[in-house]
Amino acid sequence: MARLPLLSGxxxxxxxxxxxxxxHLSGLLLFTRGFLLSRLAxxxxxxxxxxxxxxxxxSRAIVIIIDALRWDFLAPSPPAPPSPYHHNLAAHDPSRAFxxxxxSDPPTATLQRLKGLTTGSLPTFIDIGSNFHSTSIKEDNLILQLASSPRFGRRAFMGDDTWLSxxxxxxxxxxxxxxxxxxVEDLHTVDAGVTSTLLPxxxxxxxxxxxxxxxxxxxxxxxxxxxxxxxxxxxxxxPAMRAKLLQMDSVLRQVVALLQEDTLLVLLGDHGMDPKGDHGGDSVLEVSTTTFLYSLGPALRTLPSPLPAALTPHTTYPGSPSRARSIQQIDLVPSLSLLLGLPIPFNNLGSIIPELFWRPGALESALRLNAQQVWAFLCAYRESGxxxxxxxxxxxxxxxxxTAKSVGRPVPSSGSTDGGEQARISINMSFAFVRQAxxxxxxxxxxxxxxxxxxxxxxxxxSCLALGGLYSSLARGRxxxxxxxxxxxxxxxxxxVLGGALAWGAGRALGPEAGKIGLQELVLFGASAGSALLLLLTTVLPNNLPAPTRKWDFDSLLAATVVALHAASFTSNSFILWEDHVVPFLLLTLLLPTLLRAPSAxxxxxxxRLLGFPLLLAACIRLMSISTVCREEQHPNCHVTFYASSTLPVSPQLVLLLALPSAWRVLQISKSDRGLAPLFLEYGLRASLLAGSAYWxxxxxESWRGLNPARxxxxKDIRMVLxxxxxxxxxxxxxxxxxxxxPCVEMRMSEPEGELDKPPRERKRQLIVLGYTNSYGSLYLLFVLVFYALTGxxxxxxxAVALLxxxxxxxxxxxxEMLDMSAIAALDPTAPAPTGPQRAYPAPKMxxxxxxxxxxxxxxxxxxxxxxAFIGFKVLTYPYSAILVVLNSVGALFLSALCVPLLAMWQVSPVLKTQEGRVYASVGCAACAAWLRRHLMVWKVFAPRFMLSGITLIVIDLGLILAVGVGSAVTSNKIRRMFGTAP
Structure with missing residues (x-):
C-alpha cells in the first residue's frame, strides 16, 4: 500500500x-541583468x-498635468467614430497657443513618464519595476534647475504624491x-483637492x-x-469620462482667466490609455497624449514665414480625418528650460519645439544650445563605464x-531673421543631429x-535537465x-561550492578582460551551473536504483511533444499573440490517450468513467476558453467576453448572474463528503463564493449609468466591508x-447480515470507515479550496469541475492499469509482479x-x-495590495501548483503498519514549468511574456513549497495519527 512522507520526509x-x-531565481537574475537593461544616469x-x-x-510657469490625457480627448478633429464622451480643446491663436x-516613450507608467518629463531622458525596461516604489531622481532635471535658480524660489505642487517621492x-x-x-476607486477626491488649492x-x-x-x-x-x-x-x-473631461475644461478656463502676462501655461498628459482605460505598454492609444502651451503675454512665434517641413513632423491618430503636429514628449524639457532662462538638463535627449522659438535669431540659438548639450552628454557617456x-x-x-557645428554662424543680437540659407542649413543640421542622437x-x-x-x-x-533527471530518479527509487x-x-x-570557486578564480585571473560581466555575476553563474550540472550527473550515472519500469509509452511521448510544442510556440510572434487559443488546443490533445483507452477498459x-470524465473535462476547457480579453493585435478576429465590452472593464451581467448558481452547486461532483467536508462545503465554501459574486x-x-451618483x-463602503x-x-x-x-472520514459500527440471527451478545460487529479510500485526497482538497474560495x-x-x-x-x-497487471500476473505466473508503491499506486505520469x-x-x-490592487482596500496598503496584485495576476498558476499533490493523494488509501515506501510527485510540476524560457523578440511581444514567465516560475515554486510544506505535511500527519499508518 502507498504511504506518504512524515514531517521528516x-x-x-x-x-x-x-x-x-x-x-530558478539565479537563472532569472542573470537573464534579467542582460535583458532588462537599466540606463546609466x-x-x-x-x-x-x-x-x-x-x-x-x-518669469513664471504653471504646469497642469491631467493624468492619461489621451490625444483624442483634445484633438481638434476627433477620430471616427466619434465618442460622445470625449470633447475638444482647440487653440485659436497661432502665435500664443500651441x-x-x-x-510618450513606453513603458507608459506614470513614474517613468514623470522622469522623462523632467530629465528629458528615455526609460528602460527595468524602470517600470519601480512604479510602485518611487525613489528620488539623482540625475540632472528641470526641477533641480528650478530649485537652483534664485528666480524660482517659491515652487508649488499639488496632486499626485509621486512627485514628492x-x-x-x-x-x-x-x-x-x-x-x-x-x-483608482476614488474618482474625485484628488481632483477636488487640487482645484481647491490651485484656484485660491x-x-x-x-x-x-x-x-x-x-x-x-x-x-x-x-x-x-x-x-x-x-x-x-x-x-x-x-458618461463619467465626459463629466470628468468637462470638469477639467472648467478648471482650465478658470486658470486661463486668472493667468497673468508673465506666466507660461503648460497643459499636458503623461500618457494615453487603451480602449479599456489601462496603460503601461506601447500601443498607439497608450503612447498618444497631448501637450498644450499658452502665453497670454509675449508671443512665442513672430516670424511670418513657415517653418521648415523637416522640423515639423506630423502623424495620423487612428481614425482621425486629418494629420496632427507631433512631437516627442521629452521635447518639452529643453523647450521649457530655455523659455524660462534655465540650462537644459544634462542628460536630456529631447529637441526644442521649433514653433516656440520661431522669432528672430531664437530658433538657431536654441538649437545650437540644444546640440551642444546633447553632444556634451554623449561625450560624458562615452567616457563612463x-x-x-x-x-x-x-x-x-x-x-x-x-557638420551641424561647422555650418553654424554667430547670431546677431537683434534685427536678424532666420530666413537666410545658411541659417536654415544650420537649423536643419542641428535638429537632425539631436534627433539622430x-x-x-x-x-x-x-x-x-x-x-x-x-x-x-x-x-x-x-535546471530543466536536472529536474528531468531528478524526476526519473524519484520515479525509480520511490x-x-x-x-x-x-x-x-x-x-x-x-x-x-566547486563551481563558485572555479568561477571566482577565473574572474580574478581574467580581471578587466572579463568585459561587462562582473565578478558577482560570474560567481553566481558558476555556483548555479555547477550545482545543476553535478545534480544532473548524479541522476544519469550508474547507481543502485532499479531500472525504469515504464518506458516511453504513447502517453509520455504525447506529453513531451505537447511541452515541446508549447515551448516552440514562443519562437513565433503569432503563437505568442494567440497563446490563449493555443493552450486549449494542447489541453484537448492530452485527452486523446484516455479516450482511446476507454473502449478496451x-x-x-x-x-x-474513461469516456464521461474526459468529455466533461473537454467541455470545461471549451467553456473556459470562451472567456477572454483581446490583445490589440488580435482585432478584429477576437471579441472581448471577460468584460462587458472592449471599452467597459466590468463583468457581463449574464456571467455575474451565472456566478451565483454556479457558486452554489460547485463541487457536487466530488464524493469525498464525509467528516468536515459537508460543513466546509455547505457553509464555508458556498458562502465565500456567493460573497465573491456579490462583490462583483x-x-x-456602481458603474450603472442610471444610478444616483450620491449612492x-x-x-463602495459595502463592497469594501464585504x-x-x-x-x-x-x-x-x-x-x-x-x-x-x-480527516474527512466517518466511522460506523455495523452487523453483517449473517450475524442478525444470533443473540445480541454473540453477534460480531465490524467497523466501517466511510471515506477511507480517499482520506488523503479529500482532506488536502479542502486545503486547496480555501484559496479557491476567494473568487466567485x-x-x-x-x-474546479475540470480539476475533479x-x-x-x-x-x-x-x-x-492495476487490473491489467493483475490479469497478466494471473495468466503468466512468471511475469514480474509490481511490489511496494508500484503495487498500490502507480507513479504520476508526465x-x-x-x-x-x-x-x-x-x-x-x-x-x-x-x-x-484594491480588493478590500480603499487606498494602496502594503504589503496586502502588492500581494493581491500578484495573486490576481498569476493566482491561477499558483492554484494549479497547490493542486499538484492531489495527483499523488487522490483515491490513495492509508497503509496500516507497513514500511513499503512513499510517494513524492511534487517536483514534477516544477519540471513541467521550468521550460518556460523565451527567445529574444520585439519589446511589445516578448518582454511582457518573459516577465510573466519569470513571475510564474517563482510563484509556482512558492506554491509547491506551500503545498508540500503545509498542505501535504499536515494532511499526512493527520491520517497517520488517526489510522496509525507508517510514515
Whole structure:
C-alpha cells in the first residue's frame, strides 16, 4: 500500500524545493541583468551660465498635468467614430497657443513618464519595476534647475504624491498638497483637492506688473488624476469620462482667466490609455497624449514665414480625418528650460519645439544650445563605464555634430531673421543631429547583453535537465526516495561550492578582460551551473536504483511533444499573440490517450468513467476558453467576453448572474463528503463564493449609468466591508478550521447480515470507515479550496469541475492499469509482479502533470489576467495590495501548483503498519514549468511574456513549497495519527 512522507520526509522535500527555487531565481537574475537593461544616469549637472541658456520669455510657469490625457480627448478633429464622451480643446491663436500630439516613450507608467518629463531622458525596461516604489531622481532635471535658480524660489505642487517621492526636497514645504495616487476607486477626491488649492493660490496673485519674486509662486505643478482613475475604473467610453473631461475644461478656463502676462501655461498628459482605460505598454492609444502651451503675454512665434517641413513632423491618430503636429514628449524639457532662462538638463535627449522659438535669431540659438548639450552628454557617456555601448554609432554621431557645428554662424543680437540659407542649413543640421542622437540611444538601450542572457539561459536549461533527471530518479527509487533526495542535495551543494570557486578564480585571473560581466555575476553563474550540472550527473550515472519500469509509452511521448510544442510556440510572434487559443488546443490533445483507452477498459463501469470524465473535462476547457480579453493585435478576429465590452472593464451581467448558481452547486461532483467536508462545503465554501459574486455585482452596479451618483460612496463602503470579511474569514477562519479539523472520514459500527440471527451478545460487529479510500485526497482538497474560495467567477467553477474530472480520470486510468497487471500476473505466473508503491499506486505520469500545468495556464487567460490592487482596500496598503496584485495576476498558476499533490493523494488509501515506501510527485510540476524560457523578440511581444514567465516560475515554486510544506505535511500527519499508518 502507498504511504506518504512524515514531517521528516517533508523537510527533505522542502529543502529540495527551496534549492530549485533558488536555482530558478539565479537563472532569472542573470537573464534579467542582460535583458532588462537599466540606463546609466550620469551625475553631471548642466551649469547655469549665459552660454548655456537664452534670455527668458516668461518669469513664471504653471504646469497642469491631467493624468492619461489621451490625444483624442483634445484633438481638434476627433477620430471616427466619434465618442460622445470625449470633447475638444482647440487653440485659436497661432502665435500664443500651441496644441501638439505627443509621443510618450513606453513603458507608459506614470513614474517613468514623470522622469522623462523632467530629465528629458528615455526609460528602460527595468524602470517600470519601480512604479510602485518611487525613489528620488539623482540625475540632472528641470526641477533641480528650478530649485537652483534664485528666480524660482517659491515652487508649488499639488496632486499626485509621486512627485514628492522622486523630488522630496524640491518644492516649498508650505506650498505642497500631495494626494495618494493609487486609489483608482476614488474618482474625485484628488481632483477636488487640487482645484481647491490651485484656484485660491492663483487668486492670491498680486496685480500684473508686480515683480515675479513677490508673487505667491514662481513655478507651479498641478497633477490631476481623475481622468486616469475613470479610465481604470470605468473605461474611456463612459458618461463619467465626459463629466470628468468637462470638469477639467472648467478648471482650465478658470486658470486661463486668472493667468497673468508673465506666466507660461503648460497643459499636458503623461500618457494615453487603451480602449479599456489601462496603460503601461506601447500601443498607439497608450503612447498618444497631448501637450498644450499658452502665453497670454509675449508671443512665442513672430516670424511670418513657415517653418521648415523637416522640423515639423506630423502623424495620423487612428481614425482621425486629418494629420496632427507631433512631437516627442521629452521635447518639452529643453523647450521649457530655455523659455524660462534655465540650462537644459544634462542628460536630456529631447529637441526644442521649433514653433516656440520661431522669432528672430531664437530658433538657431536654441538649437545650437540644444546640440551642444546633447553632444556634451554623449561625450560624458562615452567616457563612463558604459561608454562601449556607443562604439558602433560613435563615428556617425560625431560626423553629424561636426557638420551641424561647422555650418553654424554667430547670431546677431537683434534685427536678424532666420530666413537666410545658411541659417536654415544650420537649423536643419542641428535638429537632425539631436534627433539622430535620440534614435541612437533609443535603439542602444533596447539592445540586450547577449553574454548575460546566454548565461541565464544556460542555468535555466541545466535546471530543466536536472529536474528531468531528478524526476526519473524519484520515479525509480520511490521506496528509497529520501536517500535519493539526500544525494541530490549533497550533489547540489558540492557542485555550487566547486563551481563558485572555479568561477571566482577565473574572474580574478581574467580581471578587466572579463568585459561587462562582473565578478558577482560570474560567481553566481558558476555556483548555479555547477550545482545543476553535478545534480544532473548524479541522476544519469550508474547507481543502485532499479531500472525504469515504464518506458516511453504513447502517453509520455504525447506529453513531451505537447511541452515541446508549447515551448516552440514562443519562437513565433503569432503563437505568442494567440497563446490563449493555443493552450486549449494542447489541453484537448492530452485527452486523446484516455479516450482511446476507454473502449478496451476491462469493465463497463470503467469504460463509462474513461469516456464521461474526459468529455466533461473537454467541455470545461471549451467553456473556459470562451472567456477572454483581446490583445490589440488580435482585432478584429477576437471579441472581448471577460468584460462587458472592449471599452467597459466590468463583468457581463449574464456571467455575474451565472456566478451565483454556479457558486452554489460547485463541487457536487466530488464524493469525498464525509467528516468536515459537508460543513466546509455547505457553509464555508458556498458562502465565500456567493460573497465573491456579490462583490462583483455591487462593483458593476456602481458603474450603472442610471444610478444616483450620491449612492456610489455607500456601495463602495459595502463592497469594501464585504471584501474584507471574505478575505479575513476565508483565509484565517478557513485555514484555522482546516488545520484543527479531523480527516474527512466517518466511522460506523455495523452487523453483517449473517450475524442478525444470533443473540445480541454473540453477534460480531465490524467497523466501517466511510471515506477511507480517499482520506488523503479529500482532506488536502479542502486545503486547496480555501484559496479557491476567494473568487466567485464562473470560470473558477469550471476550473474546479475540470480539476475533479482530471483527478477522477487519473484514478480510473490507474484502476485499469492495476487490473491489467493483475490479469497478466494471473495468466503468466512468471511475469514480474509490481511490489511496494508500484503495487498500490502507480507513479504520476508526465501527461497528468502537464495537463494540470496547462489547465493553470488556461485559467490565467480565462480570468483576464487583470491586476487589481484594491480588493478590500480603499487606498494602496502594503504589503496586502502588492500581494493581491500578484495573486490576481498569476493566482491561477499558483492554484494549479497547490493542486499538484492531489495527483499523488487522490483515491490513495492509508497503509496500516507497513514500511513499503512513499510517494513524492511534487517536483514534477516544477519540471513541467521550468521550460518556460523565451527567445529574444520585439519589446511589445516578448518582454511582457518573459516577465510573466519569470513571475510564474517563482510563484509556482512558492506554491509547491506551500503545498508540500503545509498542505501535504499536515494532511499526512493527520491520517497517520488517526489510522496509525507508517510514515
Amino acid at each position: 517533508h523537510v527533505l522535500a522542502l529543502l529540495l524545493l527551496v534549492y530549485l527555487t533558488l536555482l 550620469l551625475p553631471n549637472i548642466a551649469p547655469s551660465t549665459p552660454n548655456t541658456t537664452l534670455p527668458p520669455t516668461h 496644441l501638439f500630439h505627443s509621443y 522622486i523630488y522630496p526636497d524640491s518644492f516649498t514645504p508650505n506650498l505642497t498638497s500631495p494626494y495618494d495616487s493609487f486609489n 493660490l492663483l487668486s492670491s496673485q498680486l496685480p500684473p506688473g508686480t515683480p515675479a519674486e513677490s508673487q505667491p509662486f514662481q513655478f507651479l505643478i498641478a497633477h490631476y488624476l481623475g481622468v486616469d482613475h475613470v479610465g481604470h475604473r470605468l473605461g474611456p467610453d463612459h 558604459s561608454g562601449k555601448e556607443l562604439d558602433d554609432a560613435w563615428d556617425g554621431l560625431e560626423r553629424a555634430y561636426v 535620440l534614435e541612437t540611444c533609443r535603439a542602444l538601450w533596447a539592445q540586450f547583453d547577449v553574454v548575460l542572457i546566454s548565461l541565464g539561459l544556460a542555468v535555466l536549461l541545466l 521506496a528509497v526516495w529520501e536517500e535519493v533526495v539526500r544525494q541530490a542535495l549533497g550533489a547540489a551543494l558540492g557542485g555550487a 476491462p469493465t463497463t463501469h470503467l469504460q463509462y 455585482l455591487i462593483e458593476q452596479l 456610489i460612496p455607500g456601495l 471584501a474584507r470579511v471574505v478575505l479575513s474569514c476565508t483565509l484565517v477562519g478557513g485555514y484555522s478550521t482546516w488545520a484543527l479539523a479531523p 467567477q464562473v470560470v473558477m467553477v469550471l476550473f 474530472s482530471h483527478l477522477e480520470t487519473t484514478d480510473s486510468v490507474r484502476d485499469v 501527461v497528468e502533470i502537464v495537463l494540470l500545468a496547462l489547465l493553470g495556464h488556461l485559467l490565467f487567460f480565462a480570468t483576464g489576467h487583470q491586476a487589481t
